[in-house]
Amino acid sequence: MRVAPVALPGTVAEAVRALTEAPGAQLLAGGTDFCVEVNFGLRRPPAVVALRRVRELRRCEVTERRVVIGAGTTYTDMAAPELAGALPALAAAARTVGSPQIRNAGTLGGNVATASPAGDTLPVLAALDARVTLQGPDGERTVPLPEVVTGVKRTSIAPDEVVVRVEVDRPRGHQQFLKVGTRNAMVIAIASAAVVVDLEARRVRVALGSVAPVPVRAGDAEAHISDAIDWGAKDGPRASEAAVARFGELVAAAASPITDHRSTAEYRRRAVQVIARRALERCVARAA
Amino acid sequence: MPPEPDAVLRAAAEPYPAAGRYELEVNGVRREVSDAWLGESLLFVLRERLGLPGSKNACEQGECGSCSVLLDGVVVCACLVLAVDAVGSSVQTVEGLSAAGEVADIQAALVEAGGVQCGFCTPGFVVAVHDLLSRRPDADDLEVREALSGNLCRCTGYGRILEAVRSVQRARAGATGGASARA
Numbered sequence: 001m002r003v004a005p006v007a008l009p010g011t012v013a014e015a016v017r018a019l020t021e022a023p024g025a026q027l028l029a030g031g032t033d034f035c036v037e038v039n040f041g042l043r044r045p046p047a048v049v050a051l052r053r054v055r056e057l058r059r060c061e062v063t064e065r066r067v068v069i070g071a072g073t074t075y076t077d078m079a080a081p082e083l084a085g086a087l088p089a090l091a092a093a094a095r096t097v098g099s100p101q102i103r104n105a106g107t108l109g110g111n112v113a114t115a116s117p118a119g120d121t122l123p124v125l126a127a128l129d130a131r132v133t134l135q136g137p138d139g140e141r142t143v144p145l146p147e148v149v150t151g152v153k154r155t156s157i158a159p160d161e162v163v164v165r166v167e168v169d170r171p172r173g174h175q176q177f178l179k180v181g182t183r184n185a186m187v188i189a190i191a192s193a194a195v196v197v198d199l200e201a202r203r204v205r206v207a208l209g210s211v212a213p214v215p216v217r218a219g220d221a222e223a224h225i226s227d228a229i230d231w232g233a234k235d236g237p238r239a240s241e242a243a244v245a246r247f248g249e250l251v252a253a254a255a256s257p258i259t260d261h262r263s264t265a266e267y268r269r270r271a272v273q274v275i276a277r278r279a280l281e282r283c284v285a286r287a288a
Numbered sequence: 289m290p291p292e293p294d295a296v297l298r299a300a301a302e303p304y305p306a307a308g309r310y311e312l313e314v315n316g317v318r319r320e321v322s323d324a325w326l327g328e329s330l331l332f333v334l335r336e337r338l339g340l341p342g343s344k345n346a347c348e349q350g351e352c353g354s355c356s357v358l359l360d361g362v363v364v365c366a367c368l369v370l371a372v373d374a375v376g377s378s379v380q381t382v383e384g385l386s387a388a389g390e391v392a393d394i395q396a397a398l399v400e401a402g403g404v405q406c407g408f409c410t411p412g413f414v415v416a417v418h419d420l421l422s423r424r425p426d427a428d429d430l431e432v433r434e435a436l437s438g439n440l441c442r443c444t445g446y447g448r449i450l451e452a453v454r455s456v457q458r459a460r461a462g463a464t465g466g467a468s469a470r471a
Contacts, residue, residue, distance in 0.1 A: 005305050005307075005308075005326060006307060006308075006326065006372045006373075008372075008373070008375060008376070028370060028373060030368075031368045031369055031370060031373070032350055032368050034370075035329060035350075035367065035368040035369070035370060036348070036349040036350065036368065038327040038329070038370070039329060039348040039349065039367060040348070040349070043327075044304070044327060045326060045327060046305055047305065047326070048326060048370065048372070048373075050370065050372070050373040052373055053376070098350065098438065099350075099353065099437050099438020099439075100363060100416070100419075100434070100435055100437070100438050101350065101353060101356055101363055101364050101365045101368075101416075101438045102350055102365070102368075102438065104362045104363060104364050105364045105365070105368060105369075184437075185434075185437035185438065186351055186437065186438060
């Protein structure tokens with residue numbers, strides 16, 4: 001179905017064909033970023049390929065070991081029981097996005113492709129080692145998230161490629177996402193942190209949002225706390241107060257925040273230290 | 289394949305490409321839109337082309353909720369829907385929530401409770417409350433606050449709006465003789 005210069009494809013293949021037939025056409029998913037830019041005169045699309053009707057983009061699959069999330073999955077869907085049970089940190093991040101109206105429209109694929117430093121799902125995807133599948137004229141390619149999100153609102157997605165789905169392994173263990181903003185609703189993150197515990201690998205993974213151009217994995221903090229945790233305790237992993245405090249310091253050191261209209265670099269560094277430590281404390285018990 | 293420079297230049301030479309002629313289904317009626325620009329929001333088309341000014345235009349960035357409409361039964365901000373992307377979908381605006389000339393129970397309750405002062409945010413609240421109560425008739429206070437967190441009101445302080453929602457819940461529960469709404 002076409003309304004020139006608008007394509008309203010029903011499949012990913014049709015969307016890709018529309019992109020190649022109308023060079024310069026822009027992809028529209030939930031519109032929560034795109035339409036703001038159009039409304040404010042910052043974006044003037046010569047042609048649009050709208051993805052809302054592509055049902056295959058909303059397909060999700062939850063299995064014992066793996067979760068596949070279609071790029072058209074909305075924040076509301078991510079926070080609903082099926083996905084929330086499998087990926088609680090992603091659901092927690094989705095719940096903090098905008099308002100019900102925004103969460104009903106905005107999508108996971110849109111969050112990835114927009115590549116805002118404050119994209120709320122991005123630290124969670126980074127902590128989960130997410131793989132992103134893109135489809136273009138030559139078929140699909142699957143790449144790790146850091147190879148897709150390369151800078152502030154910059155990606156390696158080609159102009160004729162569509163984000164199709166995101167895939168993560170499903171670790172056993174607690175997960176947390178915490179975010180700091182000026183209020184509880186309708187707020188863009190000043191700093192955010194996702195902590196994922198993998199009981200089988202005996203690893204803690206932590207990723208930070210809004211404190212660098214792209215989501216940051218705090219590798220030193222991960223190595224330190226993964227070594228410091230007593231993984232054998234029978235009521236779950238435990239860490240000492242000193243080890244948790246050191247974790248917070250290493251998280252802060254991994255951040256490279258800036259001062260802008262939302263906050264200062266100093267506040268962001270401090271905030272991300274506190275919320276990452278708090279997120280860890282919700283996942284790991286205190287050792288004597 | 290990157291876009292051909294030619295095509296981009298052609299596009300740039302036509303800064304406001306027309307969206308052609310298209311049809312929207314609004315409040316159950318098929319409405320034709322012509323001579324529209326591609327970048328027009330559903331909110332703009334509803335208000336300026338289709339004579340439906342109930343949805344209000346305030347922030348144009350999804351922050352205030354005053355343009356809330358139902359798109360295929362899901363509450364969204366009309367300012368963040370590209371109008372041409374609503375082709376083939378059903379759009380329900382505040383005007384479509386009650387028969388012409390009649391006042392919906394939510395609207396009456398907002399007036400009765402003093403939940404309307406300047407009134408600018410009211411249509412958005414009416415749509416958001418309608419959406420919530422059709423999904424969750426006995427939503428508790430926390431759910432109501434969460435459901436209305438995307439609708440800003442600068443006059444009332446929200447207390448009387450929340451009271452209006454509770455009174456609609458009580459009245460509807462009484463009318464159907466069903467389980468009482470949690471007060």
